[in-house]
Amino acid sequence: MKKVLILGGQGNASVIANAIMDANKRGANEYQFTGYINDRDNAEEIEGYPVKGGLGDIPRFIDEGYYFLNTIYKIDGQRERIQLFDSLNIPDERLAVFVHPTAYIAANVEFGPGSVVMPNAIISTSVKLGKCARVMIGAIISHNCTIGAHTFVAAGSCSGSNLKVGEGVHISMNCTIREFLTIGNYSTLAMGSVLLKDMGELEIWAGNPAKLLRNAQ
Ligand SMILES: CC(C)(COP(=O)(O)OP(=O)(O)OC[C@H]1O[C@@H](n2cnc3c(N)ncnc32)[C@H](O)[C@@H]1OP(=O)(O)O)[C@@H](O)C(=O)NCCC(=O)NCCS
Structure with a gap:
């Protein structure tokens, strides 16, 4: 092993x-x-x-x-944490790709090096997970989503289809995201939020419907 x-x-x-x-x-x-x-x-x-x-x-x-x-990683500080990780120069081929056996994964899902899929997660057809993306317990990612490098998809969140999610994004627990949206790099969607609009870079949105709470650092 x-x-x-x-x-x-x-x-x-x-x-x-x-x-x-x-x-x-x-x-x-x-x-x-x-x-x-x-x-x-x-x-x-x-x-x-x-x-x-x-x-x-x-x-x-x-x-x-x-x-x-x-x-x-850190919600306020994603860029610095990613720079720190990059400075370690771990070769991609030495990053594990771990998928728990209870996850449902469509056959054509693409995994970046270092990506993780936790128990009972569901990832539908044609999803692409970037380097070091983590999909936590029970999260659902619908078809044709692109999830950027270093992005965290928290437990119990539900992502609609055709999302374009940037690098270092934090999708918090139990969020729901409408299909065809874009979330900019280093942004956070707060716990339990319902996202109906695109989010820009370095933004924190919260609520139902989600609105800009503040900018991230
Ligand atoms: C988005 C988040 C980072 C905001 O944290 P914060 O900047 O410390 O914000 P605060 O807790 O000080 O709250 C600021 C305001 O936003 C509101 N708010 C915070 N989180 C909210 C949420 N999830 N939904 C709605 N409003 C929220 C607060 O009620 C507060 O409003 P007020 O100023 O009117 O009182 C945090 O709520 C969050 O979602 N963290 C991620 C948790 C997670 O996914 N954990 C999984 C790890 S395993």
Whole structure:
């Protein structure tokens, strides 16, 4: 099995780690979760699993044959976090692509390197997931959507068809998005919102119907 390290900690990294281990119990044998990369608090373990090192140790782990997933993002600060990730120069072929076996995935879905699909997600025909895009538990992405690199599609959200979603976007829990819309880079749609109009770049929208709440940093 390919040994995977997840950049991040409790929260998105640990839920993905647990999904990988659950996939193994169901017979999947492509990836083995082996620990976290985390520079915070000098922690040696997170929820019982080892912190193998910090970001500075990544070149060594690349040499040692590890694969990687990234979860280090921030709603106000997506550009900086993506620049930080890019500065690590992890080769695309060393980014894992993890799809939990309970997800429904149409046969022609395209996965960018480092993309993740969590349990019970549904991804319909002709969807393209960008590099490091993450589709969380129970999220639904309808047909012909393009989801940009480093974009997060949170649990229970429902995306209509033919969306063009930019880079580093955060679609929050339980959102509903009308078909044929565009969401600009580094923008966030707040929890439970119903989006009926296009969103620009670096914008945070909220509510039903969703309206501009503020600009993102
Ligand atoms: C969009 C978001 C980032 C806004 O956070 P924030 O900037 O800290 O905003 P605040 O909580 O200070 O709220 C500011 C205003 O927006 C409103 N607001 C915040 N979130 C809202 C939402 N989801 N829907 C409607 N209004 C919302 C607040 O009521 C408040 O209004 P007020 O000024 O009239 O009192 C946050 O609500 C959100 O959705 N986070 C993502 C959560 C998520 O997806 N988590 C999944 C991770 S696993």
